[in-house]
Amino acid sequence: MTTTDPTTPRYPTSLGTSTATEINLLGHDLAGDLMGKVGFGELAFWLVAMRRPSPGELRVFESVLVALADHGFTPTAIAARVTYLSAPDSLQGAIAAGLLGGGSRFLGVTEDCGQFLHTALDTHEGPLPATEDEWDQMALDAIARQKKLGKHVPGLGHPNHKDGDPRTPVLIGIATEEGLRGPHLQLFEAIGRMSERGVGRALPLNGAGVCGAALADLGLPVELLRGFALLARCAGLLGQIAEERRNPIAHDIYMSVDRNAVYVDPDTDPTP
Numbered sequence: 488m489t490t491t492d493p494t495t496p497r498y499p500t501s502l503g504t505s506t507a508t509e510i511n512l513l514g515h516d517l518a519g520d521l522m523g524k525v526g527f528g529e530l531a532f533w534l535v536a537m538r539r540p541s542p543g544e545l546r547v548f549e550s551v552l553v554a555l556a557d558h559g560f561t562p563t564a565i566a567a568r569v570t571y572l573s574a575p576d577s578l579q580g581a582i583a584a585g586l587l588g589g590g591s592r593f594l595g596v597t598e599d600c601g602q603f604l605h606t607a608l609d610t611h612e613g614p615l616p617a618t619e620d621e622w623d624q625m626a627l628d629a630i631a632r633q634k635k636l637g638k639h640v641p642g643l644g645h646p647n648h649k650d651g652d653p654r655t656p657v658l659i660g661i662a663t664e665e666g667l668r669g670p671h672l673q674l675f676e677a678i679g680r681m682s683e684r685g686v687g688r689a690l691p692l693n694g695a696g697v698c699g700a701a702l703a704d705l706g707l708p709v710e711l712l713r714g715f716a717l718l719a720r721c722a723g724l725l726g727q728i729a730e731e732r733r734n735p736i737a738h739d740i741y742m743s744v745d746r747n748a749v750y751v752d753p754d755t756d757p758t759p
């Protein structure tokens with residue numbers, strides 16, 4: 488219903504609206520123009536960027552979603568499975584429990600890394616580096632600032648892929664093929680080259696980090712990058728719950744921890 492009464496509140500949206508017979512999304516007829524014609528990844532990009540991605544952008548974006556969907560028995564997957572054990576009546580509770588674990592150590596780093604690179608680029612005075620040496624110097628400066636804050640460099644290190652995360656070179660390769668290897672990815676690569684000098688040990692550039700760099704190069708808002716990691720992991724967690732139903736492990740996790748619990752007398756425990 489539309490009204491011209493100035494006292495009636497108005498709530499603007501360019502996303503979804505509906506009448507009794509139509510649903511409109513992003514200015515298109517959802518049923519007639521979008522269903523069966525637009526992929527889910529394309530729609531997710533479009534909903535945030537308010538523009539359709541180019542084919543190259545879509546390839547990079549969907550590669551990110553694929554890269555971050557699942558990585559085995561991560562804290563997010565374990566949290567989802569154990570929550571489902573306790574509340575099988577709440578699929579959404581299990582998925583939410585997993586998503587809540589997307590943070591500064593695992594998964595949420597997609598955004599942290601995008602922000603970290605973006606800040607370094609944004610606060611850089613003068614033109615962007617033109618040579619690998621200049622990128623390396625910029626990376627060293629960014630690492631030093633992070634060290635000064637007493638924080639880990641987001642996007643560096645992985646509990647499994649000590650000698651290199653297989654996702655990283657592939658995503659950089661795809662972005663390069665599509666002409667979308669921009670300053671965030673270039674700085675990220677320099678961070679990798681400089682990790683030994685800057686951090687004191689050679690650490691791999693991880694998948695969560697490279698995804699953040701690639702998404703930032705697509706021009707997606709850095710404040711929302713965690714959302715794309717969660718979107719991807721949502722699909723992975725649904726898969727984890729489906730497998731939990733077919734082939735449960737959560738009860739064994741529970742029993743393993745519970746049956747192997749060791750009582751420590753609080754009066755003799757030396758840890759504060």
Ligand SMILES: CC(C)(COP(=O)(O)OP(=O)(O)OC[C@H]1O[C@@H](n2cnc3c(N)ncnc32)[C@H](O)[C@@H]1OP(=O)(O)O)[C@@H](O)C(=O)NCCC(=O)NCCSC(=O)C[C@@](O)(CC(=O)O)C(=O)O
Nearest residue numbers: 558561592593594596639640641642643644645646693695
């Ligand atoms: C990732 C991990 C906790 C690994 O720990 P680790 O246990 O292997 O190594 P640590 O024992 O902590 O480190 C050994 C020594 O190197 C130092 N050191 C390590 N990293 C350092 C660093 N970045 N900056 C400076 N110093 C560092 C450390 O201080 C220690 O020094 P020291 O105490 O002197 O011995 C650690 O790197 C870290 O916090 N990284 C930053 C956050 C980050 O980028 N997270 C993304 C991880 S990927 C991801 O999220 C996707 C996902 O994994 C997730 C999922 O699905 O849930 C998937 O795959 O899809």
